[in-house]
Amino acid sequence: MKGTELFPQCGFSSRAVAILEHLQVPFKTVDVLQDPEIRQGVKEYSDWPTIPQLYVKGEFVGGSDIMMEMFESGELKQLVGEPAA
Template sequence: MDNPVFVEIQNHIEGSDVFLFMKGTPLFPQCGFSARVVQILKHSGVPFASLNVLENAEIREGIKSFSNWPTIPQLYVKGEFIGGCDIVAEMYQTGELQALLEEKGITQNAA
């Protein structure tokens, strides 16, 4: 993995059990899809780190190649790409997301 952008992306993913590449920040999401994923994670009581891709064009484009996924947000759990907003929302609604988090040993403090 010689691409420095990929190395930076990998470092972010490995730096947190749950990592979200998003538009905006958890406090101020700048797109509805990012806001929805943040809402799901917060409702699940899952601690997560995030990166605002709007602040770095190289990462914004690089993450799409890195994951082979064309849209943002992108959620990673323990280094594994989970998906974008639609997939995360569907997994949350069916209970798959909570089961995955539990399986990966990630504490959930749902309200």
């Protein structure tokens, strides 16, 4: 993502954090603004042009628009599972 979990640097990254926090799932972020090679590398790795990108168990899911669609349909909650008790 652009920025960090505590300080997202774009609206899309902020939306991604809000969705994951709402689902109460643990997640890690990588600030692509800190390293241009990581920023370009993640785009090439996923063959997806935008950031942020969501990966669940190492599998690419999509960007923030895909996350929002999946969140609204309930599909994202099923994918990430229930929060730990």
